Amino acid sequence: MHIRDLAGEALAGLLARPVRTALTTLGTVLGITTLVVTLGVAATAGNQIVGRFDELVATAITVEVPESENVPLVEWDAIDRLTRLRGVESAAAVAESKDGANVSVRANAIVDPTRVTAQTLTVMAATTGLPEAARGRIVRGRFYDAGHIRRGDRVAVIGDQAAKMLGIGDLDRAPAIFVGGHAYTVIGILGDLRRERNLSTAVIVPPTVGRRFGLRDVTRVLVNTSLGAAGLIAGQAPDALSPGNGDMLQVIAPPSPTRARDQAQADANALFLILGLVSLVVGAVGIANVTLVTVMERIAEIGLRRSLGAARRHVAAQFLLESTLIGLAGGVIGASLGVVTVVGVSAAKQWTPLLDVRLALAAPVAGAVVGLLAGLYPALRAARMEPVDALR
Known part of the structure; x- marks a missing residue:
């Protein structure tokens, strides 16, 4: 199967159920947004805490x-x-x-x-x-x-x-x-x-x-x-x-408060990172569940494709690509919402926003990886189906 045909089939599968796809993407959006917001706000608030710590203690x-x-x-x-x-x-x-x-x-x-x-x-x-x-x-x-x-x-x-x-x-x-x-x-x-x-x-x-x-x-x-x-x-x-x-x-x-200050800031960042990862895992579970339900609903389609000559890897690749596209879309939207939220919170508090650009750029990739991992089991289950059993 050509890569363009594979991408077209995966996109068609996603657009066939736009509401379900949107709700599935929402889980990744929330996870990525939470990750970007927590790390961004933690860095911004940590900078303010460090400044006040220096002002009150180091002077x-x-x-x-x-x-x-x-x-x-x-x-x-x-x-x-x-x-x-x-x-x-x-x-x-x-x-x-x-x-x-x-x-x-x-x-x-x-x-x-x-x-x-x-x-x-x-x-x-x-x-x-x-x-x-x-x-x-x-x-x-x-x-x-x-x-x-x-x-x-x-x-x-x-x-x-x-x-x-x-x-x-x-x-x-x-x-x-x-x-x-x-x-x-x-x-x-x-x-x-x-x-x-x-x-x-x-x-x-x-x-x-x-x-x-x-x-x-x-x-x-x-x-x-x-x-x-x-x-x-x-x-x-x-x-x-x-x-x-x-x-x-x-x-x-x-x-010198440098060591204690840096340790406190590192602990705060680690805590917020864990919270963001938990939210991301919740989004991954949502993608896995919906993708598995989609596989069960499309058993007849899978059987028809297998009977027309599609190999197991083709079926697996299609569902993996669908879940990856969902994760990628959620990562892009989540990263954008996260950056806007961090800037908005900083403006409301009159803080200087601190956000690592690498985090914003890596968030869509993280979303795609989450979607890929979440779709592994449903894709393998779809690939293992025998054509006769699926058509029956």
Whole structure:
């Protein structure tokens, strides 16, 4: 049988039942579309996840300042020198001490024996850049400024969890908290922390006020850098904070996240690939079932062809070609729908679409291979039929 005759017979067999052929092709279309969409969306979303992972993890530096019996190693105004370094986006100095770790804080001066009016909170001192350095925001009120620090005003900013514990939600009436027998006006509530989450249960006061709680010296410096500048700033920060004593400071810089990031992305891609292959297998099973039903319906046709001289290989080749054409058509349509879906999802999310061109080009081939494999058993069964039995 000439290849053109074989192709014509296979095409005629498919077009003879257009609705069934379309429904059979739909299984492959769904499988290929799912495969392209899952891999494309996985790559696109993985790129966004990697970018956020780098932004949140690979840009945070902490400088630990040890205690000094003589002069403090890091002055409070040293933050100004640090922020002038190229690549530093925000920084803040923080002071903590054992005396300020468990301090009784009350929201009013009334002692009620029937209820708990006091909470044990941590009192900390910090510079004005703390909200940005802790990657949080002031959810109520405001943060104290340089004027409050210079005048030594008794003001405080509390974490959002501390505000709930003390029953403070509205700052319009300038509520006060009592710490160590002294009243401090709450001017802000700090929340939405993505770094230093312990600040959510802390009371933060200006450095000039923190001396009353033993918060005289800077104990930690929080630094946020631009992406890619963490390694450089980690080497420059000690000298900027404490010229001549930089080697005494301990810098905690983020390790390179490349290996962990690539492994996480590879795991995500493998998961989506498995999901796509499962969908493709479902489509292959659909093609095999419909092709087998087609063989059973065309027993008389097969018997007539065999009696007119068609060999077993001719019958097998015809059904294999039909199933391959179904898979190829499903692959082309599925690849097109998959690419359009990936671009549409990326546009809706304002992402940059990432799709391997080789995947889009290989999808129709994958569909044809699936159709070929799915048609093997039905084709072999058709080829094994004896002409007499088929005509009978």
